[in-house]
Each structure stands twice: as C-alpha cells, then as structure tokens.
Amino acid sequence: MSKIELRGVSKAYGATLALRRGDLSIDAGEVHVLIGSNGSGKSTLCKILAGSVRPDGGEILIDGKPVTITGPRSARDHGIGIFYQELSLAGHRTVSENICLSDMPVTRAGFVDRDALEARAARYVALFASVAGDGFSADTTVENLRADQRQLVEIMKALATEAPVIIFDEPTSALDRAQVDRFFEILRDLKAEGRSIIFISHRMDEIFAIGDRVTVIRDGETVGTERIADTNPAAVIRLMVGTQDELAPTNGAPHATAVARTFVLTLQNLSGKGFANVSFEVAKGEILGFGGLHGQGQSSVLRAIFGVNPVASGEIVLGGKTYAASNPREAIRRGLAYVSGDRGRDGVISGRPILENVTPIHYLRQKLRLARPAALADRVRPALEALHTKFGGLGHPINSLSGGNQQKIVIARWLIDRPDVLLLDDPTKGIDLSAKTDLFALIRKLAAEGMGIVLYSSEDAELLNNADRILVFNGGSVRRELTGADRTRYNLYQAAYEAA
C-alpha cells in the first residue's frame, strides 16, 4: 500500500488551470522525484499536499485512508512537512527559532522552553555543521546569513517537522557541491528510516543520483511514473516533451542574419544578484529568447539591464556606447523599454485613467511638462490601435479592462516614442489567448521594423514560436544557445535540466 496517494487532484486559479489531473503515489522509504517544465503544476501539487493551496477536486489518501487537508497546520497533523522553494523564514529571528517556529516547546507554566528549543534546533544544525560555512550558528539571525545558508535553515526546518512525508521543492538551487552531498546523505538516512521524500530539482544529475522513482507532469497532468534504475535522462525528457516535439515553426524567420548585423545591445560577462557571467548580443531586428526553468536568472538579467537591480560587474554596450545601468529613468532615456509580466508591480498605474497609463514614457522622453489632453490622445490612439486594444474611452480607469488589455496599455506606453531595445520579462503571464496572439504579432512587426527584442517567457511554446535564438538559463548563467533547427522542446528541456 502506498504511504500517500493523490488521485485526479485539480486546481484552477481563475481561468487558468494550474493542475488538471494530478496523480501521484508515494511509497514509504523512497525518494520520489517530480519533474515537469515551467507551469506544469508540480509546485501546485506540492502546495496542495502541504495545505497552503486548497484543491478544487480529487482525492488524497494517506495510508489508504482519504483525508482532507485544510491548511498547513492540518498537513502537519497528517504527517506532511515541506521545504518551500521561496523559503518560509522569519528574517529577524534566529536560526534556532526558525527551526522550531511552528512547534515551539513550552514549559508547564506556558513560557517558551529556551533550553528545549536550543537543544532541538542544535540536533538539526549539527547535521550540517561540516558544510554550513563561516558565520553560521544556531543563534545567528537569519537575515545575516548567505543565500545558501538560508536554504540550509529551510531544510533543517523541514527536517525538524520529523514528518513521515517530507516534500523538498527545489532545495538545492543555492547549495554548493559539498552541501548537496551532505544533504543527500541525510536523505538516504531518512529513507532508511522508512520515510517518504518528494523531491523536485532542476538538475538532472541530482535527480538520478538520489531518486528511486520519477513522476513526470506535463501541462497539469501526470503522464507517467518510472523507476529511475530503468530509465535515463533522455527518456525522461522525452516524456516531458510528449508528442509536442515538432520543429519550431520559423514564421518569425531571422531577419538580420543575411544583412550585416548591427548590434543594438551587447552584454559582456555581466554579473549581479541572481546571475553570473552573462554575455550576449542582440542585433537590430532580432528576437532573442531567454529560456529555461522559471527563476534561473532570466528576469534578474533583464531587470539589471533596465537599471532596477544593481550590476556587480561586467559591461553593457547600448547602441555602440557603453552604458552604466544605474536607474530606469536613465535606461528609458537611452532607448530601452521594459515590460514585465507582473503588471501589478511594474506596469499598471492602478485606478488611473487609460490616458495617464499610456503617456508617462512620452512625458519623460519628450521632457514634456504640460500637455493638452486632446493632442496627447491623438498620439496615443495609433499606439493602442496597433495592438487592437479594446477600451471604452481614454478617460476610463485602467482597472476596468481585462488583464490582456491592461498589458496592451502598458506595452502601448512604449510605442509612442519607439525604443531601440525592448526587454520583455514574461510579458504574457495571466493574459488570454487572443491578447497573446495580438502581442506576438506586434512583437514580430516591431522586430521587422528594426527593433532589437529580448524575450523571456516561461511558456516554452512562445519562445519556440517567436525567438530567432534561445539562450537557455540554468542557475543564473547561460547553459546553451539554441539556433535554427536546434530550437526544439527536447533541446530546451535538456539544457534546462543540465547540471549547473
């Protein structure tokens, strides 16, 4: 009998189906790997098990008995612990307090039992004592730790649940070799104790080093479970790709290859927070794609170029001149444009009319101080029409529009005064299909007119269909460049899961 079993679990966020039919069966004493491309639903599946997301349908069985998991507390009571990819640490608390946070020992008088707390935390700190590095001790506050050390604390916290089932959602992304080795030794001990481990990683070598079985999820659906001993990386990737391994259509045929390529943007060994040694050049009229699993540095590079995040070292050349990415204002003046998929944070000026949402860049680039609304409206309309934006009137608040049309407004902002380079940071997140079609038609048109475009998309089909070249990111640096006929789903996944 399986320790834990999921049958047909589903979850939708609004109109987006994050998980269509999740099936999973975990035995006691095994390390079970979950694998799938971006947005395939593996993290959603884990969050459902951990109680931080409620499923819409399906069944969860523990030891053969159906259970309802109502929240993180209830998951713990059912014997499920989790390591969160985005970490769940309290920055101002100490390592010990974080390890014991969810279940602090108390004395009979109701006070926190400091001695018991320290003693319990010390057990888990000791597990990693040989690899934790300088400045790591049980009484350090978490905000003073390095990224890898924080990840170790989150691992210790997951271990401290002492749960029979522990989920590790990308626990090794910031760890060095020795730390991963130590972690795997601990996992093997847990396995020997008969505990079940669900393991997600973006490194194929790790998956094959530690896993017993692997379950592949594609487009929100479980497509198969294999014993690791009976399979190989190529077969797993083929299962992830499924029947979609057609050659990327070349409807956006490379424009600039024949002519002498003039580079509008060149990066030389750029490093910063979340990425290292990134070099590439974008030619006039080219669409350069950023691919790979989500959060491997793609966004960080784009945001660094646009001056949102600091650059540690390296050089950026923009239109033939070196450029210090100091802040977005400077970037805009130099002819850069940036559109983020996170409209709420980076794009929409919430609650304000459409006109005001389209014009801020125009004001900045033309150094406008005063403008007549009617004159502005004349400049704005063509930009909006180019995208087939549907709106009631320029005076209507932007919030009255659908997500897709809001994003079109944000993009139209950049079209009044054409930039030289357009940076797209997962621009289609959460927008409908027809808006996506309009968007990519426009992007290809802009490229044809000579704009250099960098497109990061977490949807692989968008990349394969639209990018002339694809740089595959893994662990903050470029692993592989895919051009021409190499631009296939198979190659994309293989590079994305390559050892960092």
Add this chain to the structure above:
Amino acid sequence: MTDATLPTTRPGGLKRLVERYPFLPALVIALVLLALNGFYQPRSVSFIGITGLTKTYLALMMLAIAQTYVVYAGDIDLSAGAIVSLVNVVIVVMMEKMGGSGFSVVAALGLGLATGLACGIVNGVVVAALRLQAIVATFATSIFFTGLALYVMPVAGTPAPAAFWRTYGGRFFEIPFVFYAVVVLAIMLYVLARTRLSTQLLAVGDDAQAAFQSGLPVTRIRIQGYALCGLFAALAAFCVTGDTASGDPLVGGKMTLFSVAAVVLGGSALSGGYGTVIGSIIGALIIGLINSLVFFVGTPSEWQNLVQGLAILLALMAGILVGRRARA
C-alpha cells in the same frame, strides 16, 4: 565601519550590540535629554522630579507598550487613544455610580480591563479576520470607540473618587505608588517576553505568508496582538485617570500618534518583525523628557508646540542614523 567613539570589544561589536538591543540609541538619547533637563532645572532630576515625570508619562509608556505588540506583527492600532478615552470614562462613571468605595474601584478596574480587551478583540477581528487595512480599519474603530465614550460621558469633568487618585499619587512605605506600578509592569513584560506569543507576533511581522506556511495560526496570533494592545490601553487609561483624577471622553485621542512615535523612537520597525517593548518605554520617556525640557528652557508658550515637534524629529533622526550606522 563601526563608530570609533564607542568602545568595541571586537570588530562589529557595536553592530552586534545594537542588533541585540535595538533600543540602545534611544537609551543614549534619553540619557542626554535627562542630563539636559538636569542642567536647565536641577530639581527635575531629583527624586520628586523623577516621580512626577513617571506619574505623568506612565500612561504614555503603557500605550506605547500596547502599540508595540501590534507593531510586532506589522499591524498598527490608531484606536489605542480612543480605547484609553473609553476605558477612562467607563471606570469613572462606574466608580461614581457605585459610590466610590474601595470595592467599587476594584470592580470598575475589572470592567475597564474587560472593555479594553473587548475593544482590542474588535480591532483584531476587523483587521485580521475580515482583512481590512489596519490603518483605515482602526481609524474607523477609533471614531466608533470615541462615540461610545461620548455616549457614556457626554461632557468631561466627572471627578474620580478620592480613593482612586490618592492611591495613584500616594506613597506606601515612603515609596511612591507609581514605582510599585513600574515594578509590576516590569515583571509583566518579562513574563510576556517569554511566552510563545511574542515570538509568534514577530514571526508574523517578518513575513505573514511564511508564518502561515510554517503552520502558525496567523489570524489568531494577530487578534491576540490586538487583544494585548487593548489590555495595555486599559492600563494606560487607569494611569490617565489616576493622573487627571477625572473622566474625559476625549482624553486619549492625542496619545495615539505619540504612542506610534514612541515605538519608532524605541527602535522598532513599523513594518513589523523587529523591535523591543523596552525600546517603546524609552521612546515614551524621550517624548516626556522633550516636553519637560521645552518647558524648562523657558520657551514662550506660543512656540512650545513648534519646538516640541522639531525636537521629536531630531530625536527620530538621531535614532535612525545611529541605528543605521551600527547595522550597516
């Protein structure tokens, strides 16, 4: 990097010290202010002077403590002052109705605590369970509580019975009552700091989502923070009543933002997750010392508000600069 004027045992010693005791900058400011007070008015640092200062500002200290617990969790309570007003009029009216005997005082205080607790729970439910914005929601409840206070006592001026304010201003074994209150308060805070709730509030303030994912009952913890705030606001009301010896339905209104200022002066982060109760007490003390200093220096009355405001700004800046330097 660290400040060379302070002795440090090892590199980063000051940084460690401030990290461990975030109220240190505030303590330095308070001591400087105390010295200035003594310079301009030597009697102000005498035993009687200190007693008077404590008697007057114990209420603000209590309210600053109250505010600290909600700020721990990243919330804020703009109704704290209104709760003080409400509890003030409730206990004065109750004591008057029951004839002002010793028993009536005790009964009224019990009712006062219950009132404060109830107000705190209302705030907590509105903010944490109904998920309204803390600033706006508690601003709304502050108007509501003030309305209740005006219903209980439409006009200020009903006196508190002598048994009550004589005790507050009196002495036992030659030691002023307020010092006993301070000792009891210190024990209470020591106990509270050792409960699970303090750590849980701070963890919620650090990152509510992370705390939820760790299995903490975030909503309940935030409500408990507001409940604690209501209780300490009631204690603040007792001090106000002891100090002013009368009921006034608007007495606490001005105190709300002073309590927030005291929390910030004490080194706590309004965004939550970081701070100390001691710091807030010292912050309240700083505000009190500034007020008395402005008076002792002989500022003309029409300039007093302006000078007070500037002085509080300066204290805030000094505290933040020292804290930032030490933590950089």
